[in-house]
Amino acid sequence: MIQDVEIKELRNIITVVKDMYNYDFGEYAISSFKRRIIRIFEIFKFNTVDELLVKIKTDKVFVEEFVKEVTVNTTEMFRDPTFWRKLRDDILPILSTNTNIRIWHAACSSGEEVYSMAILLKEMGLYDKAIITASDINEDVIKTAKSGIYPARNMELNQSNYERYGGKTKLDDYYKEAKDGNVQFDPKLISNVTFKKFDLVLGAPFSKFDIILCRNVMIYFNLELQDRVVAKFSESLFKNAFFAVGQKETIAWCKAAKSYSTYSIEEKIYRKVLE
Amino acid sequence: MERKFRALVIGGSAGSFPLVTRILHEIPKNFPMPVLLCLHRLKHVRHGFVEALSIKSNIPVVEPEDKEPIKAGKAYLAPSNYHMYVELGNHFALSTDEMVKFSRPSIDLTFETASYAYRDKMVGIMLSGANTDGADGMFRAHKRGAYTIVQNPEEAGVKTMPEGCLKLFTPDEVLNLDQIIKFIKELSV
Numbered sequence: 180m181i182q183d184v185e186i187k188e189l190r191n192i193i194t195v196v197k198d199m200y201n202y203d204f205g206e207y208a209i210s211s212f213k214r215r216i217i218r219i220f221e222i223f224k225f226n227t228v229d230e231l232l233v234k235i236k237t238d239k240v241f242v243e244e245f246v247k248e249v250t251v252n253t254t255e256m257f258r259d260p261t262f263w264r265k266l267r268d269d270i271l272p273i274l275s276t277n278t279n280i281r282i283w284h285a286a287c288s289s290g291e292e293v294y295s296m297a298i299l300l301k302e303m304g305l306y307d308k309a310i311i312t313a314s315d316i317n318e319d320v321i322k323t324a325k326s327g328i329y330p331a332r333n334m335e336l337n338q339s340n341y342e343r344y345g346g347k348t349k350l351d352d353y354y355k356e357a358k359d360g361n362v363q364f365d366p367k368l369i370s371n372v373t374f375k376k377f378d379l380v381l382g383a384p385f386s387k388f389d390i391i392l393c394r395n396v397m398i399y400f401n402l403e404l405q406d407r408v409v410a411k412f413s414e415s416l417f418k419n420a421f422f423a424v425g426q427k428e429t430i431a432w433c434k435a436a437k438s439y440s441t442y443s444i445e446e447k448i449y450r451k452v453l454e
Numbered sequence: 455m456e457r458k459f460r461a462l463v464i465g466g467s468a469g470s471f472p473l474v475t476r477i478l479h480e481i482p483k484n485f486p487m488p489v490l491l492c493l494h495r496l497k498h499v500r501h502g503f504v505e506a507l508s509i510k511s512n513i514p515v516v517e518p519e520d521k522e523p524i525k526a527g528k529a530y531l532a533p534s535n536y537h538m539y540v541e542l543g544n545h546f547a548l549s550t551d552e553m554v555k556f557s558r559p560s561i562d563l564t565f566e567t568a569s570y571a572y573r574d575k576m577v578g579i580m581l582s583g584a585n586t587d588g589a590d591g592m593f594r595a596h597k598r599g600a601y602t603i604v605q606n607p608e609e610a611g612v613k614t615m616p617e618g619c620l621k622l623f624t625p626d627e628v629l630n631l632d633q634i635i636k637f638i639k640e641l642s643v
Contacts, residue, residue, distance in 0.1 A: 182594075208521075208547040210539040210567045215551070251551050395550045398520040401541075405521070427533045427548050429519045 185215055192216065195235055200242050202316070203380050205248060205403035214247045217219045222248060223280045246316045251399060253332075254291045255339035256350070257428050258394070261447045264344060266390075267299055270421055270448070274389050283388045283415065286396040287313035290324025290369075291337070294353070296392070297368040302347045312386065314377035321374050326356055327364035347351065349399060380404065383415040391416060394447075395425035402432055410435035415449040423448045457601065459577050459641060461487050461524075461540075462571070463568045465561035465588040467494030469611030471506075473581050478511035478529060480635045483640040485513055489529040492564040494540060495555055496586065504531055520548040525579030534557035539567040555587040561615075565591025565614055572578060574599030580625075581605045583615030593622045603627045603634060 190388065193204045204212060216231075223244075227233045234241050274280045280300075284293050293313045300306040303316050315321050323329075334350065341350045357363040377385075379396070391412050397405045409430050412422055422439065424447045430436045439449040462485075466474065470493055481489070493544070495503055497609045505601045507529070517533040526572045532538035541547040545557045547567075551632065554560035561580075565588065569576055578595045579608050580588055582605060602625035607613040619625060629637065 186475070208541055209538075210541045210547050211549045211551065214539075214549070214563065214567075218552075228634070251549065253549075253550050253552055398548050402521055425520075425550075427517065427536055428518050431519075432521055 180246065180377075182217075183277075184228065186213075187234060189213060189216060192232065192235070194230070195232055196242070196245070199236065200239075202219050202242075202246055202378070206380070206401045208401050209400055211251075211399050212249070215251070218244065219248050220234075222425075227379050227448060234264045243317065243319060247319050248382065250288075251395075252288045252317075252320055253376075254288045254395075256291045256295045256337035257344045257346075258292070259446070260340050260377035262423070262448075263299060263425070264293060265446045265448065267295075267303060267308060267344075267454070269443075270390070271300075271303055271305060275303075275305055275308075275367050277308065277389065277411040278306060280390070281386075281417075282309060282311045282389045283290060283386075283391045284311070285391055285412070287315050287321070287324055287374075287395040289320045289329070290327070291329075292392060292394070293324060293372060294364050296369055297372070298341075298350075298353055299347065300356055301368070310377060311372040313372055313376045316376070318376055321376060325369070325374055327354075327366060327369065328361045329357070329364070331360050333431055335360060350427060379411070384411055386415065387417050388415055389417060390421045390423070392423050394423060395428070397424065397449055398428055406433040406435055409433045410438075412450055413438040418454060420451050458575065459487055459601070460575040460580070461490060461568060461572045462577045462578045462641065463490040463492070463565060463595075464581065465492050465565060465583070465592070465615070467582070467583035467585055467587070467612070467615065469519045469582040473605075474616070475507060475510055475612045476631065477515065477635060477638060478507060478515065481512050481529075481638055482519070483512045483527075485642050487526050487641070489513070490524075490532075490538070490540070490564060490568060491515075491529055492588075494561070495534050499500050503534075504596050507531065510512035511525040512599065513642075518546040518548070520546065522546050532564060534559075537563045539563060539613045540571040541567070542571055544574040545563055555585055557585060557587045558628070560591075562591035563589030565595045569598045569600050572600070572618065574601075577603065577605045579605070580619050582610035582612050584612040584618035585614060586618040588615050589622050592625070596623050596625065601626050603629055603637065605634065634636050
């Protein structure tokens with residue numbers, strides 16, 4: 180089993196994927212990218228970098244799997260409950276007088292945050308105003324998000340997050356048991372959600388929003404890429420709109436930060452102040 | 455010690471809190487390198503740990519943010535529910551990747567990435583702990599030439615972590631806490 184991959188070999192993999200399939204991992208943070216590649220070796224039982232390269236070059240279906248595994252898809256419902264309280268108690272009340280509330284889950288992964296947001300909006304009576312876009316680079320996780328089907332074993336953590344958030348009811352009011360040890364969330368929760376395949380690295384801004392959530396995504400990017408993506412988000416936000424990153428992220432190192440003011444330092448929510 | 459080190463990396467879990475508190479209490483002010491702390495902690499307790507470690511510490515203790523530059527004279531505590539990686543270019547990269555040995559932060563991953571960046575310019579110390587997380591990372595650091603110290607299992611409150619290391623390889627030293635503190639003090643001379 181491979182223990183380590185050299186930077187040169189990582190560059191090689193990145194180049195092939197870029198040239199053949201137009202996914203660009205060239206500006207990913209190298210420490211975590213390397214970890215993902217080593218994980219791919221373990222999952223698919225490759226013994227050498229060449230084996231992986233051959234597979235990438237000859238198997239288009241595998242490349243989608245590869246992209247799914249390279250990008251991190253660990254997520255939770257109501258992860259960081261205090262963040263969701265901030266949305267409920269401070270941010271959504273500001274937006275509640277709007278005709279519409281336009282929300283973008285940028286890199287929505289398997290959709291846990293999309294459902295969290297939908298539940299929050301329902302419980303506030305604002306869901307009907309919401310126009311929600313959920314995007315990800317990988318179609319497979321989008322499929323999961325659309326289906327609303329998740330392993331029942333994850334529900335304990337989700338329920339506990341939801342309780343700490345202070346939800347109005349119980350999380351299991353929103354899902355029912357499904358087969359094979361899964362649960363299925365109420366499809367009504369995504370009736371106002373449009374799912375879309377979108378690559379944050381290469382894609383161009385496509386609309387404007389009141390809130391963009393991109394939590395624990397840009398941690399996998401290097402600083403240059405973070406800067407470009409933050410600028411892209413700035414183009415995708417109305418003036419005074421909100422932009423949230425993960426609890427331990429900051430846009431402070433980015434040049435594009437000058438378009439934003441800090442709305443909540445604790446929850447890492449920014450507000451776009453400059454056009 | 456003649457070697458010039460660039461980072462001190464410490465791993466531990468249950469039972470290591472008082473040890474780390476003592477180390478930070480005795481560590482010289484203006485310590486000439488960063489101190490990276492990867493300690494297992496409760497996921498939902500975001501606050502309090504840094505504050506508790508800070509009370510008696512001679513150097514500032516912070517939880518780094520993603521891409522924060524790594525500076526000498528500061529202690530960096532891996533944040534709850536994130537892995538803490540050392541990125542080339544001397545800053546941190548955080549990650550929410552899968553848990554390793556039921557742990558996030560994972561001590562293995564901090565040792566793994568730190569030793570890749572610092573090679574033989576790193577000191578790795580494994581303290582008391584109740585899980586084998588950290589042993590593989592320490593072994594990797596050892597193979598990359600890092601100076602490795604394992605707390606004497608006889609003294610450690612919970613022996614699993616130090617013993618896990620000793621099963622895999624022979625570290626440069628096996629020391630009691632007092633000796634570890636003496637070693638750290640000498641690093642700043």
